[in-house]
Amino acid sequence: MAADSRHMLLTESPSPEAGTYLTFLQQRINRNWRPSEWDSKLWHFTSDPSNPLTAAYPCTASGCTGLARSNGALCLPCKSTIRSGAKSGHPTGRPVSRAAEAKERCTITVSGRSCKALSSHHGLCYHHYHAWRKRLTSAGGDYPLEKYQTAARGVFPRGKQCTVPGCRTEEWRFEKAMCLGHHFQWKRLKRQGITLEQFTAVPRPIGQQWSTTEFSLVDLPPILRHEFLLTLQQRDEEGYRLDPWVLRRCITIALEHGARTMEKLHQIMLASTTNQQLQKGFTNYGRMWSARWRYQHTGTDTRKDDVWDAAVLMLRAQSGSDTICSKGTLDFRPVRINWLRDAAKEYAAAFELPADKIRDVIRSCSIASDALLRRPHGTSPDRLGRADAKAVFQAYSTLENHDGAPRGERYRYEQFHRFRRLLHEGRELDALQGLAPTFRFLATDTIANGRKRSTVNKSIPDEVIKVLDENLHLFTVAGDHPYTNGRPAELCNHMHQTIYQLLRDLGRRPSEILGLKRDALQHYDDGRPFIRYDAPKTGDIGVELPIHHSTARIITAWTDRLDKVTDIEPRAADLMFPSLSGFGPAARKPITIGGYHTVYWRWIQRIKNLPGHTQGPGGVAEPFDRSRLRLYSWRHTYAQRLSDNNTAPDVIQELMNHKRFETSAGYIRINRQRKADAIRVVDRTTIDRHGAPQPPHSYPAYTRASVATPLGLCTEPSNVKAGGQACPARSKCGGCTYFRANVSHLPLIDAHIVALTTDLELARPIADTWVLESLTAEIDSYRKIRRLLADTKTRLSPAEQNEIDRATELLQALSTAPAQDPLTAIPRKLLPLTPKEA
Numbered sequence: 025m026a027a028d029s030r031h032m033l034l035t036e037s038p039s040p041e042a043g044t045y046l047t048f049l050q051q052r053i054n055r056n057w058r059p060s061e062w063d064s065k066l067w068h069f070t071s072d073p074s075n076p077l078t079a080a081y082p083c084t085a086s087g088c089t090g091l092a093r094s095n096g097a098l099c100l101p102c103k104s105t106i107r108s109g110a111k112s113g114h115p116t117g118r119p120v121s122r123a124a125e126a127k128e129r130c131t132i133t134v135s136g137r138s139c140k141a142l143s144s145h146h147g148l149c150y151h152h153y154h155a156w157r158k159r160l161t162s163a164g165g166d167y168p169l170e171k172y173q174t175a176a177r178g179v180f181p182r183g184k185q186c187t188v189p190g191c192r193t194e195e196w197r198f199e200k201a202m203c204l205g206h207h208f209q210w211k212r213l214k215r216q217g218i219t220l221e222q223f224t225a226v227p228r229p230i231g232q233q234w235s236t237t238e239f240s241l242v243d244l245p246p247i248l249r250h251e252f253l254l255t256l257q258q259r260d261e262e263g264y265r266l267d268p269w270v271l272r273r274c275i276t277i278a279l280e281h282g283a284r285t286m287e288k289l290h291q292i293m294l295a296s297t298t299n300q301q302l303q304k305g306f307t308n309y310g311r312m313w314s315a316r317w318r319y320q321h322t323g324t325d326t327r328k329d330d331v332w333d334a335a336v337l338m339l340r341a342q343s344g345s346d347t348i349c350s351k352g353t354l355d356f357r358p359v360r361i362n363w364l365r366d367a368a369k370e371y372a373a374a375f376e377l378p379a380d381k382i383r384d385v386i387r388s389c390s391i392a393s394d395a396l397l398r399r400p401h402g403t404s405p406d407r408l409g410r411a412d413a414k415a416v417f418q419a420y421s422t423l424e425n426h427d428g429a430p431r432g433e434r435y436r437y438e439q440f441h442r443f444r445r446l447l448h449e450g451r452e453l454d455a456l457q458g459l460a461p462t463f464r465f466l467a468t469d470t471i472a473n474g475r476k477r478s479t480v481n482k483s484i485p486d487e488v489i490k491v492l493d494e495n496l497h498l499f500t501v502a503g504d505h506p507y508t509n510g511r512p513a514e515l516c517n518h519m520h521q522t523i524y525q526l527l528r529d530l531g532r533r534p535s536e537i538l539g540l541k542r543d544a545l546q547h548y549d550d551g552r553p554f555i556r557y558d559a560p561k562t563g564d565i566g567v568e569l570p571i572h573h574s575t576a577r578i579i580t581a582w583t584d585r586l587d588k589v590t591d592i593e594p595r596a597a598d599l600m601f602p603s604l605s606g607f608g609p610a611a612r613k614p615i616t617i618g619g620y621h622t623v624y625w626r627w628i629q630r631i632k633n634l635p636g637h638t639q640g641p642g643g644v645a646e647p648f649d650r651s652r653l654r655l656y657s658w659r660h661t662y663a664q665r666l667s668d669n670n671t672a673p674d675v676i677q678e679l680m681n682h683k684r685f686e687t688s689a690g691y692i693r694i695n696r697q698r699k700a701d702a703i704r705v706v707d708r709t710t711i712d713r714h715g716a717p718q719p720p721h722s723y724p725a726y727t728r729a730s731v732a733t734p735l736g737l738c739t740e741p742s743n744v745k746a747g748g749q750a751c752p753a754r755s756k757c758g759g760c761t762y763f764r765a766n767v768s769h770l771p772l773i774d775a776h777i778v779a780l781t782t783d784l785e786l787a788r789p790i791a792d793t794w795v796l797e798s799l800t801a802e803i804d805s806y807r808k809i810r811r812l813l814a815d816t817k818t819r820l821s822p823a824e825q826n827e828i829d830r831a832t833e834l835l836q837a838l839s840t841a842p843a844q845d846p847l848t849a850i851p852r853k854l855l856p857l858t859p860k861e862a
Contacts, residue, residue: 048321049250057257066190066227067249071237071268076591077260077607079267080237091237093269100236101145132176140182142194150196150204152176190229205230212279213243237268239275248278251286254317255310263593265607270302277303286310312336312350327373330356330365332382340378344535344560354382358390360397363405365389367455371446374453388442395419405456408463416443417469437473468782482657482691483664488648489528491634496521499627511589511604519601519615520623522582527655529575531662531680533561534655538614540600542586545579555579559681567681621655628653663691673834685833702831703727706768709820709828710737713763713805715812729764733757735772736765758805765809767817768832777806 055064061072071080071091080091083099090099130139130149141149146169148156156172183194186203196204202224210223226242241249252275256266274289277296283289290307293300312335319326319336326332332339334349341347354372359365368389372382395416396402402412420440423431444465450456500517526537536557544555553576558565583600593611596602604619605611628634628650635648659680666676676692677685700723707726710718721729721737728744729737733755738744740762743751757763765773784799817825 045318045321046246046250049247049254049317052254052317053250054257057260063229066229066240067242067253068190068227068229068240069238069268069271070229077263077265079265079269093236093267129182130180132173132179134177134179137179139179141180141196142183149180151180186230188224188226188228188230190227193230203230209243212276216279216282236272239268239272241275243279244275245284247285248283248289251310251314251317255286255306255313258313259309262609263595263607263611264609267302270306273300274303274306286314327369330369332356334379339382342378342380345378349379352379354379354386356386358386359393360390361393361403363403363455363458364393364396367446367450367453370453370455371450375449384438384442385446388439389446391419391423391439392416392443405459405463408460410462410464413463413465413469417465421471433472437471440471466782467778481664482652482654482660484653484657484661485648487635488653489661491631492524492653495627495631495633496524498630499524499623501623511591515585515589516604518582518585520620520627522578523601523620524624525578526575527658528661529578530555530569530571531659531665532557532569533559533659534617534620535560538601538617538620540614541598542583542600543598544600545576545583562681562683564681569679617655624655660691663688667692672830674830686836689834699723699834702834705827705831706766706835708766709813709816710764710766711812711816713758713760713765713809715815718764733763735776736763736769738762739764756802756805758802758809763809765813767813767828768835770810770813770817771832771836773806773810773813777803777810780806 057064058069058072058075061075061078062069071078073080073082073091079093081093081095081097082088083090083092083102084096085098085102088099088102090101092099130141130143130152131147132139132149132152139149139152141151144150145153146156152172155176156167156169159172160167183196183203184201185191186193186195186206187201188203188206191203191206193203193205195201196207202210206223206228209228210218210220213223228240228242230238241252244252256271259266274293277283277292278289281289281292283292286307290304290311293304293307315333315336316338327337332354334341334352334354337349339349339354341349356365356369359368368385371377372385377385395418396408396412399408399412399415401407417440420436420443423436423439425431447456447459499521501513501520523537526532526540527534530537536559539560540555540557544557545553546556547553552570553573554568554570556566556568559567579600586600586602592602593607595612596614599614601614603610603613603615610616634650663676663680666679671679673685673688677688680688680691682688703723703726704720707720710721712718726737729739733743733748733751735757738748738751738757738760740752740760743749743762748755753760780799780803784796784803787795787799817828820828
């Protein structure tokens, strides 16, 4: 039994051979980890209370040199002294240092001879203390300490130094030659066959008896010992706090159950019926990282397997986040066609997709896979054709829920376009090299995106903003807020108030405001301030945004105060709004949107005088709901503020950091004047179907003509009156005398030509000649109009062309924006929100 247990001891561990997992672990160990606390030769940890990442604090008992588990608390021996005193009727006021008592000898004197053993509790050595406790229990708690001191029998000599190498305490039983702490350690190992000679051959330092802030890994099996240490070092890198009390308990359980790996230790923890959440959390973390180390040691690529472990592969949890998955599997088996399953795996690996996007790809590809399995050549990518592509498109178009109800338009649109994106972006992947070129989708294979623009104005009225500003002093956190990390509540209040003011003034996304760097505020050569920020959603880094001097003063006031805070985690020192957590991964990041959101809404609820109605279009009072005060609503407010001040569309697009003005238009209500100006610009290029210039239209006439046909302007009286529902030419505008068009209609005409050309190709094998001739003639008519419009634009100067392009983009955005009555739209001046310059 003893021979089989030699792996348990450091000196008995065999030298690992090159290439083994143990050697791999040894090569990863940081030899300079916590030099003031960790003895790498003895595998012993002694807590340093000056380390903020160690859960060890000076005991509050007078004169005690022990360490407590939490700040402002007592060490374990002092707590025990108080409990024992309470049970025996001993005074329990401010505790006297148990450590101070331990420096003295036992107070028992028998026949003039004093006990020389070390004091343990209440001035008694370990033997006398337990003898008194036994009598105390027998007497039902009525046996005072003074009575025992006069009745005690026997004394013990001064103990020799513990014979275990490295120990600095005295033996407690002279016949065993070990201190009490080492006696209990050997008692656990003895059950596993460790002899006393083996035990005392290994250095096991104990600096202070009864200490719960020291631990040793020396008795753990080699694999578990190294995994345990690497887990501690990895947690240090992520900013977690080391709790010796939790680790001591984990080590004890590992020794009692003979665990050899971190995975086995975690399984033992899970099988335990006791509540050990902290220990389970540590072993679960260690189990996850040990699995990653074993995977890295094997050198194999499991991304070729059909089931991926997201935690082992260290995949990002979701887009726009650097958080690594701690659990979860990705199962590609629902994609039942082999070549498509391989393409999905290769696509996910090549583009380093996060776990949430991989699940979306699997879901999308499984739809296409099921559709192709019903085709005769679905499993052979080189034999697929247009008919197979149509079948796949039909599958996406008719998606149903499990209960048979049709899926929403948005869901079907996303799934289909995700599959098309895989085929397009992954065309160079090995798995798709054999895909037949005839397997393709046409421009007509489209699914409505189901995105309906809300007709509700999401911007916040200026009268509501005024009330919020007047109640800014109520934007506070509780004085005992759990995340203040010992900092004054006023500091946290100032930070939250500053974030609100920046959301209000800058119109950035909440994540962009919270992610600002401390040096984000800068100035141009002429002294005008601007901020430099990152936009993860669009992938833009270092975007510049001009700001008002008043907003710059708000930022400066906060950064000046932040510069005086000295206990910020070093890796978060460059953030303008660092986390309030003192340790853990969150301490290295800005405060979370969720955390700020909670404090923000508590502030909104404190404000009792928010108006119930605000002035709407045309001066009509509209009810105002507090739910409109979402964090993202400040971005809508910023965009509306720009629009109300007649900012040019291209400037709005740039300030909002959008790729297209169509996106910006979804944030604002564009007033009638700006739309009329855009119409006046493009109307200068209006021609008929023969290219003859046409006189300018009035705003109402242009609007009515636009409604009558989607491809341009219709002047046929009956059709205009019917809103386009009474066209005598059956909407074949290219051959109609009443049709008019200008340069802004070019994109619509181009799209219509593509659609008609597709119809022509699809009709060739099935239609009569007169059908094909009709389609061909209609295509030619639109191509002629397109050529005439292109020539008209070419004759304009570059400045005029740029002006028409901006007006065209605005009108195209309006064609997809929610309808509104332009006669009731009134401009609102909201710039600046902060006080004007003196």
